[in-house]
Amino acid sequence: MEYTIERREKGYLLFTxxxxxKRNAINYAVMDGLKExxxxxxxxDIKALVITGEGSHxxxxxxxxxxxxxxKTKEEAYTMLSKMADILYTLVTLxxxxxxxxxxxxxxxxxxxxxxxxxxxxREGSKAGFVQGQQAITTGWGGGSILAEKLPAQAAMKLLxxxxxxxxxxxxxxxxxxxxxxxxxLSACEKYLEKHLSIDISxxxxxxxxxxxxxxxxxxxxxxxxxVRNCALLWESEAHHEQVRKFIGKKTQK
Numbered sequence: 001m002e003y004t005i006e007r008r009e010k011g012y013l014l015f016t017x018x019x020x021x022k023r024n025a026i027n028y029a030v031m032d033g034l035k036e037x038x039x040x041x042x043x044x045d046i047k048a049l050v051i052t053g054e055g056s057h058x059x060x061x062x063x064x065x066x067x068x069x070x071x072k073t074k075e076e077a078y079t080m081l082s083k084m085a086d087i088l089y090t091l092v093t094l095x096x097x098x099x100x101x102x103x104x105x106x107x108x109x110x111x112x113x114x115x116x117x118x119x120x121x122x123r124e125g126s127k128a129g130f131v132q133g134q135q136a137i138t139t140g141w142g143g144g145s146i147l148a149e150k151l152p153a154q155a156a157m158k159l160l161x162x163x164x165x166x167x168x169x170x171x172x173x174x175x176x177x178x179x180x181x182x183x184x185x186l187s188a189c190e191k192y193l194e195k196h197l198s199i200d201i202s203x204x205x206x207x208x209x210x211x212x213x214x215x216x217x218x219x220x221x222x223x224x225x226x227x228v229r230n231c232a233l234l235w236e237s238e239a240h241h242e243q244v245r246k247f248i249g250k251k252t253q254k
Contacts (some may be wrong), residue, residue, distance in 0.1 A: 003033035005040060010190060011197050012048040013041045017060060024053035025064035026084070026109060034087050041096055047197050047204060049094060050189055051117060052101035059102040059126075060110030069244050077140075077235035081228045084109070085142040088116040089221055092146060093212045095205040097196050102177070103185045107165065108132050112143025115150065115176075118208075121192055122168035122177045123185065132231075133163030135247070136239035140231030142224035149215060151175050 015037040100114035181188035
């Protein structure tokens with residue numbers, strides 16, 4: 001199994017990517033797992049959804065290039081990109097609090113997954129970055145559009161356009177990380193959510209709907225669709241394919 005879904009005693013659902021040997025990279029199976037977790041999180045006895053990765057080194061390293069490097073044309077890329085973008089939109093608009101429990105490094109699509117959550121908790125000393133620009137593409141799962149909703153324009157532009165991996169402490173200063181933690185990740189998460197989990201679920205859902213209505217009025221879904229199509233165009237460029245070949249070549253040499 002590439003993931004686990006567990007209802008925790010305190011009333012939240014925990015989704016864990018269990019691909020530590022792949023730095024918890026997302027493949028099609030993980031996508032299906034996320035869809036299942038989001039659907040289960042809508043059940044009335046669930047007050048929050050927490051997403052994390054296996055181990056202590058990586059939260060999520062984005063899309064699994066060992067799988068997705070086979071996608072060459074914009075049509076092939078669009079099929080994959082739009083599938084994940086739809087999943088992240090359902091995550092953004094889930095009427096429950098959501099947490100990205102960043103137990104380690106978050107790279108590229110891993111940051112897009114984290115951006116789609118309401119809160120982001122990161123282990124002290126970890127790193128994160130929207131590095132898609134280094135692969136001659138943009139965010140393609142809707143992460144750029146989502147980030148534009150959640151961060152001030154200057155901060156979002158800097159993170160996206162510079163395409164650098166930054167320490168979690170700096171991402172906290174940018175406002176991308178809500179809280180840094182040390183020690184056991186689940187304990188830190190449960191402490192962060194403690195007051196949320198004490199509130200009636202109907203109150204949590206009603207408050208979340210304030211933001212969901214705002215995102216609907218701002219046509220977030222339509223903007224994500226345009227982002228996906230633009231990334232698909234860049235995906236089939238020779239510049240992108242060359243960067244992917246270099247990346248895979250470096251990994252092969254290790």
